[in-house]
Amino acid sequence: MSALLEIKDLSKSFIKDNKKVNVLNKVSFNVKKGEFISIVGPSGCGKSTLLSLIAGFDKYDEGSILLEGKKILDPSPKCMMVFQDFNQLFPWKTVLENVLFPLNINKKDIELKKRIELAKEYLKMVKLEGYEDYYTHEISGGMKQRVAIARALVMKPDILLMDEPFGSLDIQTRTELQNILIQLWKETEATIVFVTHDIEEAVFVSDRIIAMGKSSNGIKDIIVNNLDRPRDRLSTSFIEKVKELHNKIKE
Numbered sequence: 001m002s003a004l005l006e007i008k009d010l011s012k013s014f015i016k017d018n019k020k021v022n023v024l025n026k027v028s029f030n031v032k033k034g035e036f037i038s039i040v041g042p043s044g045c046g047k048s049t050l051l052s053l054i055a056g057f058d059k060y061d062e063g064s065i066l067l068e069g070k071k072i073l074d075p076s077p078k079c080m081m082v083f084q085d086f087n088q089l090f091p092w093k094t095v096l097e098n099v100l101f102p103l104n105i106n107k108k109d110i111e112l113k114k115r116i117e118l119a120k121e122y123l124k125m126v127k128l129e130g131y132e133d134y135y136t137h138e139i140s141g142g143m144k145q146r147v148a149i150a151r152a153l154v155m156k157p158d159i160l161l162m163d164e165p166f167g168s169l170d171i172q173t174r175t176e177l178q179n180i181l182i183q184l185w186k187e188t189e190a191t192i193v194f195v196t197h198d199i200e201e202a203v204f205v206s207d208r209i210i211a212m213g214k215s216s217n218g219i220k221d222i223i224v225n226n227l228d229r230p231r232d233r234l235s236t237s238f239i240e241k242v243k244e245l246h247n248k249i250k251e
Ligand SMILES: Nc1ncnc2c1ncn2[C@@H]1O[C@H](COP(=O)(O)OP(=O)(O)OP(=O)(O)O)[C@@H](O)[C@H]1O
Pocket: 014, 015, 016, 023, 041, 042, 043, 044, 045, 046, 047, 048, 049, 050
């Protein structure tokens, strides 16, 4: 596996009350094609900032972010983002129309009939077959997140960025969505960068876990997670890995 995303000496600060606040200081790591990476760390350590920079939503001060060797400077369908917020969907559009939306904007070369087929195929993959004509107020939070994931993945992005996508869900729905996401990741061979507060979630989904710290303004440690898949949350090896991560990220 070669590096798809290369982040090198990335620094970012914000100006607040005329003072410069350093959030990221010389952050470097690579993501290989097909890899599932999680980013964990305490609130305010810069996880969302890092994801926004990769998505091209914001500008960095120094360093570089390269996707297949090219600098990311602006948002593009190559990096799709799924947020935590249930309100990221268009409420005036149906479930199908939401998933169709990025295709209609970016993939006009595909004929409409095919675009609709594609959107339906991804809705089936997130187990929402039969809900195509529902509006967002008619579906649950977990279903909304599944629509958002289908809408992002239907674009076949080089990287899927996920900012605490399951953070507002109850534990049962969260577990169900983690399983769906892992299945989708395998089926679509996607590359995923996933921010989470939940250490167990990080151990369940990812190949490598990037632990960020607030005092370090960047990466504290990168933990390789080669537990066999499918992973058993109750196995001794899983629990040991969760403990290892807990100990490593203690501030
Ligand atoms: N636009 C902005 N202007 C000023 N400061 C900002 C801005 N965006 C983020 N920050 C600051 O950068 C720091 C990191 O914020 P960020 O949202 O990246 O953290 P996080 O690790 O994602 O936190 P959480 O887990 O709570 O979502 C915080 O101190 C925040 O106040």
